[in-house]
Amino acid sequence: MGRFSFFGEGLPGIDLEELKGKLIVLEGTDGVGRSTHIGLLKQWLENNGHAVLDTGMTRSPLAGKRLKQAKEGHTLGGITMSLFYATDFADRLENEIIPALRAGFIVLTDRYIFSLMARAIVRGADPEWMREVYGFALKPDAIFYLRANIDDLVTRVLQSTGFNYWESGMDLHMGEDLYESFVRYQRWLLGEFDKMVETYGFDIVDASGTVEEVFPRLRDRIQRIVERNGHAQ
Amino acid sequence: MAGGMKMYGKHRFPGRLFIVEGIDGSGKSTQLMLLHKWLESEGYVVYFSEWNSSPLVRDVTKRGKKKQMLTPMTFSLIHATDFADRTEHDIIPPLKAGAVVLADRYIFTAFARDVVRGVSPSWVRGLYDFAVKPTVSFYFRTPLDVAMKRILGGRDAIKYYEAGMDLGLSDDIEKCFELFQGKIIEKYEKMVDEFGLVPIDATGSIEEQQAEVRRIVTHALEGTKKTRIRRWVDLASLAKDSRA
Numbered sequence: 001m002g003r004f005s006f007f008g009e010g011l012p013g014i015d016l017e018e019l020k021g022k023l024i025v026l027e028g029t030d031g032v033g034r035s036t037h038i039g040l041l042k043q044w045l046e047n048n049g050h051a052v053l054d055t056g057m058t059r060s061p062l063a064g065k066r067l068k069q070a071k072e073g074h075t076l077g078g079i080t081m082s083l084f085y086a087t088d089f090a091d092r093l094e095n096e097i098i099p100a101l102r103a104g105f106i107v108l109t110d111r112y113i114f115s116l117m118a119r120a121i122v123r124g125a126d127p128e129w130m131r132e133v134y135g136f137a138l139k140p141d142a143i144f145y146l147r148a149n150i151d152d153l154v155t156r157v158l159q160s161t162g163f164n165y166w167e168s169g170m171d172l173h174m175g176e177d178l179y180e181s182f183v184r185y186q187r188w189l190l191g192e193f194d195k196m197v198e199t200y201g202f203d204i205v206d207a208s209g210t211v212e213e214v215f216p217r218l219r220d221r222i223q224r225i226v227e228r229n230g231h232a233q
Numbered sequence: 234m235a236g237g238m239k240m241y242g243k244h245r246f247p248g249r250l251f252i253v254e255g256i257d258g259s260g261k262s263t264q265l266m267l268l269h270k271w272l273e274s275e276g277y278v279v280y281f282s283e284w285n286s287s288p289l290v291r292d293v294t295k296r297g298k299k300k301q302m303l304t305p306m307t308f309s310l311i312h313a314t315d316f317a318d319r320t321e322h323d324i325i326p327p328l329k330a331g332a333v334v335l336a337d338r339y340i341f342t343a344f345a346r347d348v349v350r351g352v353s354p355s356w357v358r359g360l361y362d363f364a365v366k367p368t369v370s371f372y373f374r375t376p377l378d379v380a381m382k383r384i385l386g387g388r389d390a391i392k393y394y395e396a397g398m399d400l401g402l403s404d405d406i407e408k409c410f411e412l413f414q415g416k417i418i419e420k421y422e423k424m425v426d427e428f429g430l431v432p433i434d435a436t437g438s439i440e441e442q443q444a445e446v447r448r449i450v451t452h453a454l455e456g457t458k459k460t461r462i463r464r465w466v467d468l469a470s471l472a473k474d475s476r477a
Binding site: 006013054062066075079126 | 363
């Protein structure tokens with residue numbers, strides 16, 4: 001029995017038996033500190049002798065460039081956008097994540113299908129349809145959901161990049177300004193993530209503290225996964 | 234709330250949607266062109282969905298094909314993205330406005346082609362849940378040898394994905410194309426009952442086929458609005474006036 005499985009109807013032509021590595025997902029809303037933790041985890045895992053691939057919303061070679069343009073130009077409809085993102089994700093899954101797992105890497109991914117689904121759902125996509133479409137995704141060994149409340153998120157975003165158009169969901173016209181829109185949009189996303197906790201078995205990590213406080217919690221849980229031989233699900 | 238992303242299949246629009254399906258060389262595009270001319274001459278507002286999707290999506294599809302970087306899954310998804318764009322831009326608005334929309338190939342092409350490539354039949358059907366249900370879906374039924382003769386006679390070189398070369402059925406591109414089309418026909422035949430495709434015997438004469446198509450379309454057009462002005466008549470009378 002292979003360790004891996006798909007959420008639904010899987011990818012054609014993939015032999016799951018060949019996949020040896022571990023797939024670890026960090027999810028959470030904007031500004032929750034995912035990329036900081038992934039950087040630290042990578043360093044720590046490599047120090048312990050593991051080969052690590054860190055991947056995230058870096059765009060795929062196939063669709064990445066055009067997807068970015070589409071986003072900037074706001075020219076595509078909601079269904080088209082959702083499927084464009086799914087294409088982009090499929091390309092990364094098949095050409096980046098799966099080869100790394102085959103080679104026995106620990107794959108740390110900054111976001112996964114859950115962010116893509118949450119964003120599509122708040123823009124009106126049918127949740128059931130999105131679940132079905134993303135049935136081709138591999139079930140990860142673990143999904144860490146970094147969770148912080150809105151006040152923490154606002155503070156962090158202010159201290160780093162400031163509010164941007166997309167992270168504030170301005171395309172949804174939810175508020176008069178970036179701040180109001182950000183708060184409503186991120187709260188809505190949090191709600192969608194919260195709904196997924198049970199369905200997908202998210203492991204919730206309280207991310208409201210400092211990096212020094214949060215990282216050890218994450219590290220200890222990942223330690224157990226790395227040491228474990230079987231698959232989570 | 235969010236700008237309504239809808240599952241269009243569940244909706245009813247005042248317009249009509251006629252689509253043609255069949256393998257390459259089945260003559261479906263010729264039949265659709267003849268239908269288009271006739272509908273316009275009858276005074277209907279006709280939109281032909283030329284699959285002119287947005288340049289953004291089209292570029293990705295083109296590049297992926299040219300560089301042979303598509304897997305069965307990304308092939309399926311990028312074509313669904315393209316189709317979504319056509320649905321949202323070219324199909325829904327005219328249907329809402331009560332026009333007649335004609336489409337050369339539709340979701341059944343994906344159901345046949347992607348499943349032959351190994352994609353799950355139920356997954357790909359779910360993927361296209363947002364598509365509008367056509368008023369009539371014509372299936373131009375052609376024996377493989379007839380289609381092959383039409384295609385290999387006079388046309389450009391067959392392309393890599395078109396021939397299903399990614400499936401590795403044969404190293405010879407024409408042989409591979411034939412094997413691939415044969416499998417596509419099997420899938421189409423299974424869909425006739427599943428989706429109520431209307432088969433047209435594509436071995437008959439062009440005139441016979443067109444007469445059959447028009448008969449069915451006429452029946453389905455009851456209650457559809459026509460334009461008031463027949464533009465060609467007006468232009469003709471203008472030309473006369475200017476000469477006088």
